[in-house]
Amino acid sequence: MNKTTTISIGGFDGMHIGHQALFDKLDDKGTIVVIETGYANLTPDRFRERYTTHRIVYLKLDDIRHLDAKGFVNLLKVKFPKLKKIVVGYDFHFGKDRKYSYDDLKNIFKGEVVVVEEVKHNNDSVHSHKIRAKLQIGDIKGANEFLGHNYMVVGKRIDGQGLGSKELFATINLDVKDFLLPKEGVYATLTRIDDEEHYHPSVSFIGHRVSTDGTFAVESHILDGELTCKDKAEISFVDFIRNNEKFDSIQELKEAIKKDIAKAGKELKFLQL
Structure with a gap:
């Protein structure tokens, strides 16, 4: 972790094609930071590690949800002393009541903050909740297309x-x-x-x-x-x-x-x- 220069932050349940767009912005010293909510059921626990070559660090939501934007960035700097770039999705929120967004990261973090725009497949935005919905109606092919791999x-x-x-x-x-x-x-x-x-x-x-x-x-x-x-x-x-x-x-x-x-x-x- 001490060599990490870039990180991508998110829940990343499914490790789907939208998530992969964030991982593509990482360099060879990149680390994926998973905010573990306890509700992941597409790729629970460490099953996420099947779908990336990057190292993954897990942070429990209950351990960080109380932090304000500055406290969160300070935590990241302690964990990753050589951090230069943070990659997040356009809908990324963090902190108590999810009140902070990438704008707060940009204001506080001294390095680069990359915001990845919405990823679409067949003109439909890709989200984990949509994959769950597809699975629940038996649309396996649709779910797999959003995932980028078989469920x-x-x-x-x-x-x-x-x-x-x-x-x-x-x-x-x-x-x-x-x-x-x-x-x-x-x-x-x-x-x-x-x-x-x-x-x-x-x-x-x-x-x-x-x-x-x-x-x-x-x-x-x-x-x-x-x-x-x-x-x-x-x-x-x-x-x-x-x-x-x-x-x-x-x-x-x-x-x-x-x-x-x-x-x-x-x-x-x-x-x-």
């Missing part, structure tokens, strides 16, 4: 209802915490098991098992063969296939899953895994 969740492996391997299709069942789950339904996905380096084409289900025991599940069926998951898995969402539906028999459910698998296979066929 991803990570979960611990848990035992499922045992029906899949016996009567349907074997799945890896996950307990997903901290991440926002997309709309209930079936998705074309890529699944990474434990600490494997590569992803497997898969079809994943999120929602209540309305055709069987009614319990909530996050489960993934690997298309290229049944694999053992010992600890955890990561699901990367590519496209939405269909809504969660209730079927009158296990056979009808099985036929629907066969169609899901075919659609997912077609969608994922040309991806580089």
Whole structure:
């Protein structure tokens, strides 16, 4: 941190294309300063580190929210003694009741303050709350375009209802915490098991098992063969296939899953895994 000359400050949940526009202004001694609110659910905790080569420093909002503009700048100067440039977004606010903006930074900080203007995709401004909204309606492709990468969740492996391997299709069942789950339904996905380096084409289900025991599940069926998951898995969402539906028999459910698998296979066929 003592070598840091440029920093970018923000919440950065999602590390989306708008955030990346700020990171592009950092030099090779740049550091990303994450203001951790406790509400991040697109890239919670240190999952942000997957989407940048810059070092990240985390500041808890509760530890700094009481500071006025001068106190905040002084804190930054203590943490980064060689600081010459601060990069923020056009909507950046800080301090108690978020009363300070980049204008206050410019008035107090003796170095350069760079303000990055609004980033748009297809003429729509990119924000984390819009990505959340897209996920909640199943617009995976739209969310991924705003993110600049596939939306991803990570979960611990848990035992499922045992029906899949016996009567349907074997799945890896996950307990997903901290991440926002997309709309209930079936998705074309890529699944990474434990600490494997590569992803497997898969079809994943999120929602209540309305055709069987009614319990909530996050489960993934690997298309290229049944694999053992010992600890955890990561699901990367590519496209939405269909809504969660209730079927009158296990056979009808099985036929629907066969169609899901075919659609997912077609969608994922040309991806580089």
